[in-house]
Amino acid sequence: MKSHQVTIKDIAKILDISASTVSRALKDHPDISIETKNKVKELAEKLKYKPNAIALSLQSNKSHIIGIIVPQIVNHFFSTVISGIEELAAEKGYNIIITQSNESQKKELANCQTLLSGRVDGMIVSRTKNTENFDHFRNILSTGTPIVFFDRTCHGIKTDKVIIDDYKAAYDATEYLIKTGCKNLLHFAGPENLKISSKRMWGFADALKRNNIFFNEEMVYYADNFSKGYNLTFELYKSNHLPDGIFTVNDMTAAGTLSALNELKIKVPDEISVFGFTNGIISQITSPSLSTVEQNGYLMGYSAAEILINKIENETTDTISKIIPTKLIIRNSTKKL
Amino acid sequence: MKSHQVTIKDIAKILDISASTVSRALKDHPDISIETKNKVKELAEKLKYKPNAIALSLQSNKSHIIGIIVPQIVNHFFSTVISGIEELAAEKGYNIIITQSNESQKKELANCQTLLSGRVDGMIVSRTKNTENFDHFRNILSTGTPIVFFDRTCHGIKTDKVIIDDYKAAYDATEYLIKTGCKNLLHFAGPENLKISSKRMWGFADALKRNNIFFNEEMVYYADNFSKGYNLTFELYKSNHLPDGIFTVNDMTAAGTLSALNELKIKVPDEISVFGFTNGIISQITSPSLSTVEQNGYLMGYSAAEILINKIENETTDTISKIIPTKLIIRNSTKKL
DNA sequence: AAAGAACTTGCAATCGTTTGCGAGTGCGTT
DNA sequence: AACGCACTCGCAAACGATTGCAAGTTCTTT
Secondary structure: OOOOOOOHHHHHHHHOOOHHHHHHHHOOOOOOOHHHHHHHHHHHHHOOOOOOHHHHHHHHOOOOEEEEEEOOOOOHHHHHHHHHHHHHHHHOOOEEEEEEOOOOHHHHHHHHHHHHHOOOOEEEEOOOOOOOOOHHHHHHHHOOOOEEEEOOOOOOOOOEEEEEOHHHHHHHHHHHHHHOOOOOEEEEEOOOOOHHHHHHHHHHHHHHHHOOOOOOHHHEEEOOOHHHHHHHHHHHHHOOOOOOEEEEOOHHHHHHHHHHHHHOOOOOOOOOEEEOOEOOOHHHHOOOOOEEEEOOHHHHHHHHHHHHHHHHHHOOOOOOEEEEOOEEEOOOOOOOO | OOOOOOOHHHHHHHHOOOHHHHHHHHOOOOOOOHHHHHHHHHHHHHHOOOOOHHHHHHHHOOOOEEEEEEOOOOOHHHHHHHHHHHHHHHHHOOEEEEEEOOOOHHHHHHHHHHHHHOOOOEEEEOOOOOOOOOHHHHHHHHOOOOEEEEOOOOOOOOOEEEEEOHHHHHHHHHHHHHHOOOOOEEEEEOOOOOHHHHHHHHHHHHHHHHOOOOOOHHHEEEOOOHHHHHHHHHHHHHOOOOOOEEEEOOHHHHHHHHHHHHHOOOOOOOOOEEEOOEOOOHHHHOOOOOEEEEOOHHHHHHHHHHHHHHHHHHOOOOOOEEEEOOEEEOOOOOOOO
16 A cells, blocks of 8 residues: 655656756746756646655654644533634644643643644643643643643743633623523532633622622532433422522533433423533523623634644744633523513 | 754753664664663753654654544534544654644645655545545545544445445334334434445435335435524424434434424424434434434544554555444433333 | 884775765757 | 746655664783
8 A cells, every 4th residue: 555656756757857856847946947846846736746744854844733732622612613624724724633632631641642742832721621731731841832722721821821710701691691680690610620600600700799699609519411401400499509690611512411301391491491611502502592702612713723823834933822812692581671 | 942952962962872773772783882872862861862853764664643534524414533543643653643624625635745744654535515536535546554443434445444334324213103103203414425324324314214204305405404494394384294204314413403492392202203313412402302323432542543453554445344334322302212 | 123913993895775966968048 | 049937757765663784992911
């Protein structure tokens, strides 16, 4: 197999000229005569010559590859971000290599090694929930390979990031619930050490306080996926602690909550309002459809790629924190204003 | 930037020995004395030396990269397949480069060029809906780069593929609808030139015929995404053509249909049963939850990677068509047996 | 004491491409 | 007729790593 792709040398041999001439002819170097250029180009076309990107990388010390690490590919938000990255990358002539950490710090570390060994020009990363030690990222940065973080960032590392204003978005969503008449709210939160989670939690808390509603930590439960949302809702029901409004840290948790409420025959939004976060596809499919915060993943990916490529090509050193605007998407799981 | 990653030469220079010695020392070649080995390994560790994968690729003519082309990354099925590929690839020491065609033949062609230029060791592909001309794939195969197709395959190209038995799965799903009492069935289908679509259609048709139910082409409508399913359902309602059972080509179409039926206050499954295809996350989230065909994307990806890597490493020439088993997942959008 | 064996290590070519510099030809000018 | 200048093109080194072969040193053996 690998029956040999055509190289410059092959063309040179057939035409009985040197490889350098072929190289120059292919890129219209003025030193080369028109006849030679034509001969070369014609043969290259005929043999379907494609430059060997690997050889070019070795030579130029640039791979034109962007490495990506996400917790999981099978996730609407992350795949949307990847799609945004891919879009700009393809346009700018970069390839993307994707790895997933599966929320395991060990795998994340291995991914870093692999990408470093693959000499990617830069990396775009959303870290695992559990990671507390960020030395592996610091090591990469010290080699001169730029990293842009998105969504889940790393506290204490000075580098570029693309994020949303989680605090404000959560504040706004919570305030919407209050304005539509909810008086007894709960928050289903993600892990505390994840900045996006804690910010959303504080946005929730502060919205209550500023609206003169009592807040304490017992109004925050840990639940950040479908089944946790589902189970928690049942538990609250059994212990007679169901509120009249729930703000969840993401859409999947909200979907689990809605699913449980449906089974319990509790009417949404009449008895309980539910507000999600992310605006994934599922928010249109739940019954009732889910009010949520639009977190433009595509734009986040596109922006991250934009910042990274700029850094790669212009070798600037200043770091950027780009904030992607969010907005409330009001559907049928909440009451109208 | 790119402040220079450590190379073998750097180590050689510091230790005042040759690059060849360093190379051999690092791989425990018996020619090298233990003292030298220790010195080299120690320094390599200290400087965090990582072999330059690009140089190795150039040398060995193997990139250890698998190229992937999917219509879109933001799609539960495709991202699940990618996840399966990534899993085995990572285990076997391969990286994956992902490109998306966005259902555009032009982009698909460009992706082929890029991957070929990147000298990927092999490719895993699901083609666009529209592609009719497969010459670009033939050209790749003629360079000796193996391709494994999955799900959407290419008629007339002799190469490996990983598929499901779409005909049988559709037949079984349809028969289930019949057995649970549906007498007036419709099929919401995908494009005819897509083999998976036409096979599902024929499975539907034959299930009717074998169960002595009249079939003609007017029982097949074209609708293969959420909004088409949604709109078509409304149209059928208005023209008074709603059936008592619908088998859709995929889950998203079924979700659109369910959404419309919900708005029309038509009871599922009492008045109309709906059967989907794929078993994506959304099938658990719709209301009622969706009966569907499980199409194990993860396993498809894993198997495709398995076949491809085997082909790359063992250079076999026989082609495989692997069929991933499916099964019916019965939820609440259909009646019970 | 000389010769060969055993043990270490370095040289150079290779993978495909680019690029500075040197060299060869043919022409026109003085 | 001799010189210089365009115009073409090739040589060789470089990118990082590997590897067959040659070469160097040290030690043992006769």
